Amino acid sequence: MPGDKSISHRALMFSALAVGESTATGLLEGEDVMATAAAMRAMGADITRDDEGTWRIHGVGVGGLLDPRQALDMGNSGTSTRLLMGIIASHGIKATFTGDASLSGRPMGRVIEPLSKMGASFDASDGGTLPLTMRGALPAVPIEYRLPVASAQVKSAVLLAGLNTPGITTVIEPVPTRDHTERMLKGFGANLEAEEHYGVRSIRIHGEADLQAQHVVVPGDPSSAAFFMVAALLIEGSDLLLENVGLNPTRAGLVQVLRDMGGKIEEVNPREVGGEPVADLRVRHSQLNGIDIDPAIAPSMIDEFPVLFVAAALAKGTTRTSGLEELRVKESDRLSAMASALSVAGASVAETADGLVIEGTAGEPLRGTQTKPITTHLDHRIAMSMAVAGLASKDGVEVDDTSPIATSFPSFIELLEGAAK
Ligand code: S3P
Numbered sequence: 135m136p137g138d139k140s141i142s143h144r145a146l147m148f149s150a151l152a153v154g155e156s157t158a159t160g161l162l163e164g165e166d167v168m169a170t171a172a173a174m175r176a177m178g179a180d181i182t183r184d185d186e187g188t189w190r191i192h193g194v195g196v197g198g199l200l201d202p203r204q205a206l207d208m209g210n211s212g213t214s215t216r217l218l219m220g221i222i223a224s225h226g227i228k229a230t231f232t233g234d235a236s237l238s239g240r241p242m243g244r245v246i247e248p249l250s251k252m253g254a255s256f257d258a259s260d261g262g263t264l265p266l267t268m269r270g271a272l273p274a275v276p277i278e279y280r281l282p283v284a285s286a287q288v289k290s291a292v293l294l295a296g297l298n299t300p301g302i303t304t305v306i307e308p309v310p311t312r313d314h315t316e317r318m319l320k321g322f323g324a325n326l327e328a329e330e331h332y333g334v335r336s337i338r339i340h341g342e343a344d345l346q347a348q349h350v351v352v353p354g355d356p357s358s359a360a361f362f363m364v365a366a367l368l369i370e371g372s373d374l375l376l377e378n379v380g381l382n383p384t385r386a387g388l389v390q391v392l393r394d395m396g397g398k399i400e401e402v403n404p405r406e407v408g409g410e411p412v413a414d415l416r417v418r419h420s421q422l423n424g425i426d427i428d429p430a431i432a433p434s435m436i437d438e439f440p441v442l443f444v445a446a447a448l449a450k451g452t453t454r455t456s457g458l459e460e461l462r463v464k465e466s467d468r469l470s471a472m473a474s475a476l477s478v479a480g481a482s483v484a485e486t487a488d489g490l491v492i493e494g495t496a497g498e499p500l501r502g503t504q505t506k507p508i509t510t511h512l513d514h515r516i517a518m519s520m521a522v523a524g525l526a527s528k529d530g531v532e533v534d535d536t537s538p539i540a541t542s543f544p545s546f547i548e549l550l551e552g553a554a555k
Contacts (some may be wrong), residue, residue: 135354135362137162138380139542140286140314141410143170143213145350147221148322149191150179151199151297154347158189160408161352165541166211173218176202177227196343197225197298205230205265210237210465210512210541213287216245219268220291223254224298224341226272232265236465236512242266245291248279252295252303276301276341283460284433286311286384289337297324299341307335311433312384317409322348351408354378356385357437358543359415361518362553363388364445366417367397368526374553375402376415387435388442389415395422395449422449424494429457436460440519443472447481448526449494456489465538466511475508475520476500479531502529514538518546525554 142162147170149156161167163183171181178200180192194200199221208215208231215231219242222229232238243262250256253271258264276299279292289305293315296303310330316337319326325340359379366374381389381401389399398420401413422445435442439461446453461468473485480501482493500523510517510533517533524531539546 135359135376135378136543136545137352138355139164139166139357140213140312141318141352141380141408142167143217144314144318145352146170146174146181146189146191147217148318148345149347149350150174150181150193151196151221152193152322152345152347153195154193156191156193156347156350158191158350158352159187161189162355162542164544165209166214169207169209169211170214170218173202173206173208173214176204176206193345193347196345199225199227201227202229205232208233208237208264210234210538212237212240212465215242215264216287216291217294219245219249220294221297222268222270223249223252223295224272224274225270228267228269230265230267234512238264241463244283244285244288248277248288248292249295251275251277251279252299254295274299276303278304278306280306281308284309284311285460286315290315293319293326293337293339296339296341297343301341303339303341305337307337309433310335310384312382314382318350321409322346353380353407353410353412356380356388358546360388360438360441361522361546362549363392363399363415363417364441365522365525365550365553367392367420367422367445368448368522370419372417372419374417376417378407378412379415381411381413384434387431388438391425391427391431391435391442392445395425395445396420397422421497422494424449424451424453424492426454432457437515440468440472440515441522443476443490443492444519444523444526446492446494447476447483447500447523448497450496451494453492453494454489456486458489464513466513466516468513468516471509471511471513471516472519475516476523478506478508479503479520479523479527500527502527503532504529507532507534510535510538512538514541514543518543521550
């Protein structure tokens with residue numbers, strides 16, 4: 135499996151803020167991560183890749199970023215945008231962020247609000263969207279911030295702003311979200327403590343930190359593996375080994391849910407890679423049963439719902455999901471995009487305010503698309519999920535645009551063709 139997107143962004147950002155030469159191997163070379171690399175270069179870091187695929191990053195040190203001369207083009211990448219806004223918030227520099235049509239419709243108010251409290255100032259487009267220009271504060275002011283939405287990007291933005299802020303910046307998360315920022319910042323030598331009381335996590339970062347250069351090994355992306363897990367479960371005769379799948383508990387919710395639906399998924403050779411739990415997954419064709427999915431598990435599989443909906447469409451019985459309002463502000467409105475995509479392909483789907491209710495076919499292939507292709511709305515995960523649905527259909531599925539797949543998984547089509555032979 136290709137490198138984890140979340141971890142790859144962080145590897146480049148934190149290396150660019152460390153002193154000396156860091157290296158990263160296994161880095162995801164997708165468009166989103168390349169947008170992060172370009173932005174860090176524009177602010178002074180030296181980033182190169184050698185012929186063996188090792189990335190070398192010469193950092194500028196915390197506090198050392200320079201004014202970018204041009205607007206930072208974030209493409210499709212919400213993670214690049216929100217985490218970089220956090221970093222810049224406590225540097226005395228000014229930056230403009232732009233992005234594609236999908237990113238330009240996504241809410242940035244969720245990071246503008248806490249970062250403004252820390253002293254940064256923002257001039258955003260209507261509704262708190264890109265293009266936006268921001269000016270960091272030097273010195274910034276430490277805050278204690280309780281996350282109003284379960285978002286690792288907002289948590290990370292505040293913690294990263296805290297890196298160059300005197301004193302202690304605290305983030306309280308009522309619902310735990312992916313913890314790659316905390317793990318990796320500690321690995322780079324930041325002084326960060328996390329504690330949990332009755333499921334509520336408090337994370338404290340001591341500011342004016344020095345980060346030390348590191349060698350980062352990026353594990354494989356469970357969100358990319360998800361498409362192959364579901365494909366193998368759905369297609370008769372499948373027995374697929376997915377190598378190098380990150381299984382951080384804050385990311386592995388889909389494995390649990392698919393097992394609860396009856397999916398045969400075995401963990402082989404569990405190990406640790408770059409401070410993260412990893413295993414190979416053996417996945418075999420299984421008869422899946424519809425279930426009610428507990429909304430509490432949503433943060434640990436937040437990017438996997440589109441492909442989970444495909445699994446549900448082929449399961450026996452009804453799958454009900456709820457508490458998924460956040461899916462409406464991803465690269466697309468993933469509730470409405472998947473409801474219409476699966477309906478066009480012949481599945482039985484009802485959309486509610488905060489979830490989908492799907493009546494499965496009990497393994498009968500979907501009809502597939504006939505006259506109308508699937509609209510992907512510049513969303514890589516809609517395109518890849520519907521490619522998996524195509525494998526489980528009579529007529530195949532046509533999607534309008536496969537180019538967004540390159541944002542997170544450039545080798546997807548080639549790997550899927552190989553696996554489907
Ligand atoms: C990410 C956090 C999640 C996820 C996104 C990557 C990250 O977003 O959907 O793909 O790397 O921190 P939210 O913070 O908006 O939930």
